[in-house]
Amino acid sequence: MIKNELISEIKSKGIIKIDNFLNSKETLKVQNLIKFYSVPKDDPASYFPTNYKSAFLKILKLNFNKFYHSIQIINIEKKKNLLNFSNNFFGKKSKLRYIDAYYSKISNKEILPWHTDQAYSGKMNISNFNNPNDFFLKIFVYLTDVGPGNGCMSYIPESHKIGYAIREGIFNKIINYQPYWRLKDFKKIIYDNLVYFENYFKETNILYNFLKKTDDLVKLDSNDSYSYEAKAGSAIIFNEGGVHRGSKPLVNDRMVLRYMYSRDN
Numbered sequence: 001m002i003k004n005e006l007i008s009e010i011k012s013k014g015i016i017k018i019d020n021f022l023n024s025k026e027t028l029k030v031q032n033l034i035k036f037y038s039v040p041k042d043d044p045a046s047y048f049p050t051n052y053k054s055a056f057l058k059i060l061k062l063n064f065n066k067f068y069h070s071i072q073i074i075n076i077e078k079k080k081n082l083l084n085f086s087n088n089f090f091g092k093k094s095k096l097r098y099i100d101a102y103y104s105k106i107s108n109k110e111i112l113p114w115h116t117d118q119a120y121s122g123k124m125n126i127s128n129f130n131n132p133n134d135f136f137l138k139i140f141v142y143l144t145d146v147g148p149g150n151g152c153m154s155y156i157p158e159s160h161k162i163g164y165a166i167r168e169g170i171f172n173k174i175i176n177y178q179p180y181w182r183l184k185d186f187k188k189i190i191y192d193n194l195v196y197f198e199n200y201f202k203e204t205n206i207l208y209n210f211l212k213k214t215d216d217l218v219k220l221d222s223n224d225s226y227s228y229e230a231k232a233g234s235a236i237i238f239n240e241g242g243v244h245r246g247s248k249p250l251v252n253d254r255m256v257l258r259y260m261y262s263r264d265n
Contacts, residue, residue: 002085006237010089010137014160014242015153017228021141021235026076031143031232033069034101034255041102041111048073048099073099077259082139086261089137095264097136104151104246104254111151111246111254114183114217116163118241126177132167136260140236143255147229151249153236154227156213158206162190163241165200169193183217183243214243 002018009016022030039045048070049055055074058067077083077096086094104111118135120126146152166189169175175193180186190197190211201207217225227247228236238244 002080002082002237004085004088007085007089010237010239013157015155015157015236015238015244017230018235018237019231020233021080022076022233024233027143027233029072030076030101030141030257031255033072034103034143034257036065036069037101038103040104041100043102046100046102048101050074050096050099073101073257076257082259083261086137090261090263093264094137094261096259097262098260099258101255101257104249104256106249106251106253108248108250110248114154114214114243114245115181116159116183116186116241116243118163118167119179119181119186120177129171129177130167132164132171134262134265135164135167136240136262138238138240139259139261140238141257141259142230142232142234142236143257144232144252145230146249146254147251148227149247150251151254152227152229152247153238153244154225154247155236155238155242155244156210156217156226158242159210159244160239160242161206162186162197162201162210163239163243165197166190167241169196169200183214186243187211187214 006016037045049058052071052074055067055070058064058070077099083094083096118130140153144151166180170177175189175196178185178189178192180189190207197207230236
């Protein structure tokens with residue numbers, strides 16, 4: 001189980017790391033499971049049912065492997081009491097929305113560049129904007145060792161607070177929407193609406209600390225600042241509204257299991 005004291009750290013920094021989230025036996029089981037599929041991120045086969053009822057439907061489709069593997073993954077979620085942790089984080093009932101597990105082969109290409117989620121994937125024409133509180137709490141369970149320059153998660157502390165301010169400003173029609181998925185566009189929307197953000201963060205240094213921290217990150221894709229190092233079986237839990245990236249898996253293939261939660265509206 002995850003200690004609920006860690007919730008305050010996620011709310012403050014946007015991210016935490018938990019070593020030995022899975023024991024060696026659990027890690028090996030999930031490693032073998034992901035290797036069985038060996039599919040990249042967003043492949044249909046990378047997704048798993050989020051509850052036992054949906055898992056049993058795999059039997060009706062004669063997909064016995066998927067059923068068996070889904071039960072194992074759901075059992076981990078139950079054993080670690082992740083839904084209760086999510087409920088406490090959101091301060092209300094939440095829901096497990098997605099489970100996926102994917103395999104990234106060794107490569108000199110970034111898994112994802114610096115970006116933020118809940119940014120409408122850079123779409124230009126948006127008519128309906130999500131409530132700023134509708135975001136995912138993501139739990140990444142690493143099944144291979146990762147580190148700076150090797151498929152690690154990098155996350156800019158407190159940037160989730162700026163991401164929230166952007167979503168809130170757009171939702172309340174205080175600032176105009178513009179694509180802000182990539183870091184350079186994230187910063188542009190700040191500079192284009194600087195008065196709004198200065199007023200929003202007038203009693204803290206969060207805004208200008210972020211702008212100063214990220215000047216080099218926009219220019220240097222290889223910059224390993226704010227990178228995490230984690231052994232297989234470790235977990236990183238974070239607010240997806242912060243600015244983060246997945247670096248190049250230069251040393252070894254990368255395997256990850258993800259649970260994603262949001263408020264149950």
